[in-house]
Amino acid sequence: MRGKPLAASLVGLAVAVSGCAGSQGAASTAAPGGTVTRPVPERSATPSATAPARRASVLPAPDAAIPEDPSRLARSLADTTAELRRAVDDWVRTGDPAKGRPPEPVVLLALHQQRVYRHLARNPKVASRTYAALPKALAGQAKDNVTAVRNLLSLVHPVSKPATFRVEQPEPADVLLGHFRRVERRFGVEWEVLAAVMFVETKFGRVRSPSHTGAKGPMQFMPGTWEAYGMGGDVHDTRDALLAAANYLRASGAPRDYRRALYAYNHSWAYVDAVLLHARQIKRDIRNYYAYYNWQVFVVTTGGERRLTGP
Template identity: 75%
Template sequence: MRSRWRPVVASLAGLAVALSGCAGTRDAAAPAPDRTATRPASDQTATPARKPARKTPAPPSPDSAIPTDPSRLADALTGATDGLRRATDDWLRDGDPAKGTPPEPMVLLALRQQRIYRYLVRNPKVASRTFALLPKALAGPAKDNVKAGRGLLSLVRPISGAAKFRVRPPEPADALLAHFRRAERRFGVEWEVLAAVMFVETKFGRVRSPSYTGAKGPMQFMPGTWAAYGMGGDILDTGDAMLAAANYLHASGAPRDYRRALFAYNHSTAYVDAVLLHARQMRRDIRNYYGYYNWQVFVVTTHGDRRLTGP
């Protein structure tokens, strides 16, 4: 079995994760414009008047203030989630998730959403009042995301003093998705579970530092466990690490018993709950995967949070 550990990156990726409040499932489609315009009775040849194009709101700045009032928080979370979903649809339709980077509005909306969830995780009473004001389709996912974040926060040990962390941009979103699905085909472990593990462990590979116990790579393997399940691959290679993680989870009980398998991966019920909650969000709507993909790495310190990646 894998050694028990609580990696430093859990305070980076994991907390961010939970906070990984993710995208809700509210339909973000803009209201459909009128299909036709009525012509004046006196002039059947007149050109129909056109409505002015809807202006896209400017994306929030990276450090814009987070409201503290439940009503304003609910509006802010709804707006960020809806905007992020629209931006995701645009990127999937017009961009290149297999090779390119997400557009700036998408990155900024995801960061806004993440920071709101981080606030809700730390303020349970405000969170409860905020949930009651959210649209029904968003309230359930928001509760799950805050629950996941609160559990991961309980595992974090704030950092004091100087500390160095290696971070880098993640591989393209659809390149990662191809790794997840390849591992799913080979070992039968759902790609959403693998994605959620990577999300919690290293924020989709953004964190490159080993844990304080020596766990390495994008899926944070201990060297001894890697020797048993790495199948001769490179612990730092994303594709190899994904196959090894699926191999280990399958040997530990997945897909028959994900809770058992994930507990073997990290001996914490809070960790298990968080991974399964995030996996459920991605299973419900793949756009939640792309939203999580744009969450950034935060370090929890004794002097407050510090963001290491992103704008």
């Protein structure tokens, strides 16, 4: 490692969005052969072909086909995003994001939105034509999300052999939101940036496997960095990990210079840009935080993508 010790090696990226570890942004995966602990059926990261699309319904099926035509894809994304915002509003107003799991409409719509953005990130020409067919405001949001996902995918080394990952249900969305805001008040690091880091690292704590380099916890700390900035806490505890992350980011230049601080956290400008793009979307509309909270864990294999969490 060069420069300051890295806070994270991003095992979550290898599974959740892309993958990078170490100061040069090399890919990171959890060690093969670990146990997958989860409240729903275990899924392995064995390379395979994409699963067939499920029967269409009012809500998008978890593996619903993504339209290939840019005009149809733009309509699908616009409709999905509008419905997702309404579903989030209903969840916040009539549900309880501080206790229960998200309702089915939020889960399915957020998953479909995530899958559309992943598709666009892998198909730049289709993405450009899709942006042109979107309303201006949504086109900007789409560009931010697609660019962030594409940046992180650029750091991926696909899994070529069978491997298992430990994944869990995240803490409730509003419990996490409370943690983010309390840490912001203590260290002055914007909660949206902390949320974006946790989102990119481990999909809000869903990924619990250590990296092959030994990074641990929901914010993926290397042991040496944790010893310096963990303030005696538990690296696996969400509140302690967030406090340590804010402590490290502040010591590295935040909030004056988030780019510098995030580059210290992980030495990759693609990573830095992705975190800041996601943070910008959360700042623009808090419903984007609730949408990201429901994005699921994917692993990239030599045989295609596999989803490890969600319906």
